[in-house]
Amino acid sequence: MSVRRRELLLGGAALGAGALAARVPGGAGAGAAAPPVSGDASLTTAIPFDSAHQAGILDPRPARALFVSFDSIAGSRGELAAGLRAISERARALTTGYAALFGPPGEGPTPDSGILGTRVEPDALTVTIGLGASLFDGRYGLAGRRPAGLKPMPTFPDDALVEAECHGDVLLQLCANSEETLLHALRDISRETRGVLGPRWKIEGFLPTPARESGAGRNLLGFKDGTANPDVGNAQTMDDLVWTGHEEPAWARGGTYGVVRIIRNRVEFWDRVSLTEQELMIGRDKAKGAPLGQERELDDPDYASDPDGNRIPLDAHIRLARPRTPETEAGRILRRGYNYSRGYDEADQLDMGLVFVSFQRDLEAQFEATQKRLAGEPLVDYVVPTGGGYFFLPPGARGGGDWVGSALFV
Numbered sequence: 343m344s345v346r347r348r349e350l351l352l353g354g355a356a357l358g359a360g361a362l363a364a365r366v367p368g369g370a371g372a373g374a375a376a377p378p379v380s381g382d383a384s385l386t387t388a389i390p391f392d393s394a395h396q397a398g399i400l401d402p403r404p405a406r407a408l409f410v411s412f413d414s415i416a417g418s419r420g421e422l423a424a425g426l427r428a429i430s431e432r433a434r435a436l437t438t439g440y441a442a443l444f445g446p447p448g449e450g451p452t453p454d455s456g457i458l459g460t461r462v463e464p465d466a467l468t469v470t471i472g473l474g475a476s477l478f479d480g481r482y483g484l485a486g487r488r489p490a491g492l493k494p495m496p497t498f499p500d501d502a503l504v505e506a507e508c509h510g511d512v513l514l515q516l517c518a519n520s521e522e523t524l525l526h527a528l529r530d531i532s533r534e535t536r537g538v539l540g541p542r543w544k545i546e547g548f549l550p551t552p553a554r555e556s557g558a559g560r561n562l563l564g565f566k567d568g569t570a571n572p573d574v575g576n577a578q579t580m581d582d583l584v585w586t587g588h589e590e591p592a593w594a595r596g597g598t599y600g601v602v603r604i605i606r607n608r609v610e611f612w613d614r615v616s617l618t619e620q621e622l623m624i625g626r627d628k629a630k631g632a633p634l635g636q637e638r639e640l641d642d643p644d645y646a647s648d649p650d651g652n653r654i655p656l657d658a659h660i661r662l663a664r665p666r667t668p669e670t671e672a673g674r675i676l677r678r679g680y681n682y683s684r685g686y687d688e689a690d691q692l693d694m695g696l697v698f699v700s701f702q703r704d705l706e707a708q709f710e711a712t713q714k715r716l717a718g719e720p721l722v723d724y725v726v727p728t729g730g731g732y733f734f735l736p737p738g739a740r741g742g743g744d745w746v747g748s749a750l751f752v
């Protein structure tokens with residue numbers, strides 16, 4: 343249903359998407375939120391949508407994620423802008439929480455899917471919006487406003503990309519504590535954007551229960567994943583590595599570039615490999631997560647005293663990904679991936695792996711430089727990138743009537 347059609351159903355004649363938000367649950371006209379009905383702190387955890395930078399980039403990962411890429415089917419620049427604005431307006435409400443309004447019986451579509459009950463709790467939801475290079479073609483007059491470093495994701499040597507799972511004009515990354523919160527948010531946002539954004543691909547991710555063990559959670563190869571990451575608490579490091587600056591046009595400063603890669607793990611083959619061989623491929627102890635030769639997960643690998651790779655092979659994943667030389671430290675990436683699992687393929691092999699997600703200020707100097715060093719690593723026999731894309735994540739919305747991407751349209 344198009345934005346306009348839904349507006350008509352709601353009784354408004356020619357409302358913009360902003361006016362629409364006042365009429366739907368949690369919209370600008372909804373008044374003060376009702377007190378929470380649940381005492382569960384995780385349900386009431388709210389991560390503000392409005393901020394200098396978008397949420398869902400530096401925030402700790404909640405247990406669940408959903409990535410959807412859309413093609414724009416907007417007939418005009420104005421419709422596209424209204425659709426993007428509607429995403430921010432709904433995201434602002436959904437990430438705050440509100441009393442769900444089901445509507446009177448028998449009177450048109452119910453305003454809320456109802457899958458969260460009578461109260462929509464924030465549940466640590468973040469809604470992060472990305473724009474693909476294809477959005478900056480000739481359709482909406484945006485060609486001259488493309489972020490300086492944005493381009494379509496290339497095919498790397500070890501990729502087996504499936505076109506239907508790649509690229510897209512607009513990416514939504516939704517993260518929350520529970521799957522039902524993600525699905526509620528997706529349905530809520532989709533009903534406001536149906537005539538503007540058509541789905542292209544979608545993938546859901548999860549993390550292991552944190553109570554299972556301390557430190558980083560495990561990926562589906564059974565290794566701790568996410569241990570070595572730049573310090574998100576260090577603002578200077580984030581400015582250097584993540585947030586865009588003066589290299590970009592004014593509207594795109596304070597954003598970042600997001601890479602999403604759907605990387606299937608060949609788990610049946612991997613499970614037949616010895617522990618020693620697995621550890622040499624990664625460069626870390628499988629049980630402890632420590633770099634080989636070290637004791638603790640957070641210890642740094644000692645490459646200086648191992649120049650020939652006797653402890654950590656020169657082609658181990660962590661050594662190639664980040665050799666820790668002065669030149670490569672400036673090219674670090676911020677990883678924020680999730681595991682995925684989606685049944686069996688036609689050959690009865692499990693289809694599971696990693697939704698690799700990284701954020702960086704410069705795609706070529708950071709992500710691509712890392713990816714190129716990893717080309718041909720021993721791990722490539724067990725991991726197969728099948729989809730994903732490159733997206734520019736604009737700076738955050740500034741509150742009030744502002745929305746993510748608004749500066750692109752002025």
Ligand code: HEM
Pocket residue numbers: 558561563565566567568569570571603605606607624626659660661663664675695696698709712713716725
């Ligand atoms: C399914 C594919 C992949 C798997 C299973 C995997 C697994 C791992 C594991 C187990 C670690 C060590 C723990 C940690 O520090 O987080 C690690 C580290 C790392 N990986 Fe991957 N990875 C994959 C793909 C990638 C890709 C595509 C890139 C970038 C192009 C990448 C870049 C890195 C980096 C930068 C580190 C940290 C190295 C360090 O700072 O010492 N990984 N990965």
